[in-house]
Amino acid sequence: MDDDAAFIEQCRAAVERRLAELTPDRAEHPRRLAEAARYALLSPGKRFRPMLTLLAAREFGAEPPMALDAACAFEMVHAASLILDDLPCMDNANLRRGRNTTHREFDEATAILASVGLLNRAYGVLAEDEGLTPALKTELSRRLSEAVGFHGLVAGQAMDLEDRGRDRSPADLELLNHRKTGVLMVAAAQAGALIAGASEEAVRGVGEFARCLGLAFQIHDDILDVAGGADLGKDLGKDAGMATVVSVLGLDGARAALEGHLEAARAGLAGAGVGKGLLAPYVLALFEARKAAA
Amino acid sequence: MDDDAAFIEQCRAAVERRLAELTPDRAEHPRRLAEAARYALLSPGKRFRPMLTLLAAREFGAEPPMALDAACAFEMVHAASLILDDLPCMDNANLRRGRNTTHREFDEATAILASVGLLNRAYGVLAEDEGLTPALKTELSRRLSEAVGFHGLVAGQAMDLEDRGRDRSPADLELLNHRKTGVLMVAAAQAGALIAGASEEAVRGVGEFARCLGLAFQIHDDILDVAGGADLGKDLGKDAGMATVVSVLGLDGARAALEGHLEAARAGLAGAGVGKGLLAPYVLALFEARKAAA
Numbered sequence: 001m002d003d004d005a006a007f008i009e010q011c012r013a014a015v016e017r018r019l020a021e022l023t024p025d026r027a028e029h030p031r032r033l034a035e036a037a038r039y040a041l042l043s044p045g046k047r048f049r050p051m052l053t054l055l056a057a058r059e060f061g062a063e064p065p066m067a068l069d070a071a072c073a074f075e076m077v078h079a080a081s082l083i084l085d086d087l088p089c090m091d092n093a094n095l096r097r098g099r100n101t102t103h104r105e106f107d108e109a110t111a112i113l114a115s116v117g118l119l120n121r122a123y124g125v126l127a128e129d130e131g132l133t134p135a136l137k138t139e140l141s142r143r144l145s146e147a148v149g150f151h152g153l154v155a156g157q158a159m160d161l162e163d164r165g166r167d168r169s170p171a172d173l174e175l176l177n178h179r180k181t182g183v184l185m186v187a188a189a190q191a192g193a194l195i196a197g198a199s200e201e202a203v204r205g206v207g208e209f210a211r212c213l214g215l216a217f218q219i220h221d222d223i224l225d226v227a228g229g230a231d232l233g234k235d236l237g238k239d240a241g242m243a244t245v246v247s248v249l250g251l252d253g254a255r256a257a258l259e260g261h262l263e264a265a266r267a268g269l270a271g272a273g274v275g276k277g278l279l280a281p282y283v284l285a286l287f288e289a290r291k292a293a294a
Numbered sequence: 295m296d297d298d299a300a301f302i303e304q305c306r307a308a309v310e311r312r313l314a315e316l317t318p319d320r321a322e323h324p325r326r327l328a329e330a331a332r333y334a335l336l337s338p339g340k341r342f343r344p345m346l347t348l349l350a351a352r353e354f355g356a357e358p359p360m361a362l363d364a365a366c367a368f369e370m371v372h373a374a375s376l377i378l379d380d381l382p383c384m385d386n387a388n389l390r391r392g393r394n395t396t397h398r399e400f401d402e403a404t405a406i407l408a409s410v411g412l413l414n415r416a417y418g419v420l421a422e423d424e425g426l427t428p429a430l431k432t433e434l435s436r437r438l439s440e441a442v443g444f445h446g447l448v449a450g451q452a453m454d455l456e457d458r459g460r461d462r463s464p465a466d467l468e469l470l471n472h473r474k475t476g477v478l479m480v481a482a483a484q485a486g487a488l489i490a491g492a493s494e495e496a497v498r499g500v501g502e503f504a505r506c507l508g509l510a511f512q513i514h515d516d517i518l519d520v521a522g523g524a525d526l527g528k529d530l531g532k533d534a535g536m537a538t539v540v541s542v543l544g545l546d547g548a549r550a551a552l553e554g555h556l557e558a559a560r561a562g563l564a565g566a567g568v569g570k571g572l573l574a575p576y577v578l579a580l581f582e583a584r585k586a587a588a
Binding site (some may be wrong): 151 | 323367401403406409413415418422427432448
């Protein structure tokens with residue numbers, strides 16, 4: 001493992017440890033709620049959103065520990081959103097990351113409460129972060145609320161459910177995919193840049209990078225759902241009958257769109273005069289690994 | 295209507311108007327989500343938690359407009375919690391405030407997303423409030439997260455579901471009732487005091503007032519569920535078979551406990567040298583009106 005890979009693994013391990021500290025202990029009451037929150041949050045994962053925060057912070061000169069709690073807040077929001085997406089009244093999924101989804105392992109009510117508890121805890125973690133100024137904490141909290149809310153993640157999930165089965169234009173699909181995946185990646189990456197005191201232009205560039213990345217991820221998920229390998233650890237074929245980039249553009253068209261978004265992501269970073277750190281290589285290596293596994 | 299009553303009605307109307315402004319417009323996309331959020335939040339209500347914030351602020355010399363947005367944030371959290379409590383996998387309620395519960399009027403997925411959207415919006419409203427310093431906004435956000443989270447509202451609902459049907463000691467019941475009702479009232483009232491720059495001792499006194507009030511409210515709800523009138527606008531008899539203060543202490547014992555909590559609430563205010571404003575009279579008048587209606 002070279003130095004960069006070792007550094008990245010250190011960051012991931014730091015996120016893992018800090019997440020465990022920031023989540024209610026199993027011994028706490030009510031125990032079942034705490035267990036469900038830990039189950040959903042601490043299951044093995046790439047910790048992709050926290051890594052975006054940490055590597056974006058480093059890109060502008062802030063060492064990872066400074067951005068660690070904010071990074072963890074984004075993973076909490078992500079875990080919360082996955083719990084809801086999997087619910088019987090939404091995607092009705094049985095498997096996630098190779099294990100039972102939270103409502104299957106516990107029950108629906110406990111899963112919903114764990115999700116709300118994790119989203120809510122993310123704001124507490126931001127507010128309690130002693131390394132950041134109140135003005136910065138307020139700004140991160142405001143941006144997180146924008147990313148999650150009625151124009152962000154929550155809206156994306158609602159659009160996905162509302163329009164299911166209907167035809168979707170490529171523009172509609174892009175908005176849907178951005179809200180379902182991109183907004184939180186943008187907020188996570190920009191949080192790192194903001195914590196490091198990056199310029200407005202640089203924050204915009206990092207945001208554009210993450211926006212394109214989110215679109216690439218969503219298309220990649222759609223491709224895997226149709227053509228994918230067996231070890232994704234989640235239910236496949238869930239999108240049958242739904243309009244996705246694959247159903248609209250075909251498999252080859254989707255692959256071309258994916259490459260286009262990755263190219264635009266790189267250009268977003270470079271255009272803003274950033275991207276000399278580990279952010280771009282980390283993300284691109286992740287994509288290569290995903291493609292190789294499929 | 296005397297001057298105080300007119301002032302209180304003005305505050306309530308101001309909350310009503312501001313809530314409508316702070317919630318996504320019906321014309322916004324996805325429309326069904328926005329409609330569900332508005333349905334749940336803007337249905338007629340006493341706006342009790344926002345009134346606690348506004349009247350506590352005034353008790354210490356801050357005029358209501360200064361605390362208006364923070365007050366609205368608490369109503370958003372309250373509305374979010376009611377949506378979840380009513381879900382089929384929780385209390386499975388059909389009626390709330392005399393109308394269909396949100397999942398009955400829309401659907402389960404939309405109701406859950408509206409709830410999460412409203413909770414999340416509360417943090418956005420706090421972060422965006424231009425009248426408050428970043429340090430104060432951070433403190434309010436931190437306290438809100440405590441009140442909602444794994445030791446607050448969310449924990450209360452989980453405890454309620456976990457322990458249903460089991461015997462409960464009076465101490466267990468008090469913790470449950472505090473988490474289900476009191477914690478958010480405490481946070482709402484203390485927010486008003488903090489916005490007005492009240493002393494630590496005064497903030498504690500207002501908190502003790504609201505804590506006792508929350509217990510009184512929960513007991514009153516339990517009494518109404520058994521002995522209650524017809525125009526509560528919600529399902530009755532939902533608690534049958536559950537341990538409540540009424541099942542543990544009997545109807546007369548519960549009524550005595552209620553009076554004891556109201557007395558302690560008044561003493562909490564007076565002991566901290568506050569309570570010369572409208573906070574106590576407003577709350578006690580509300581209780582009298584509720585008792586008269588039952």
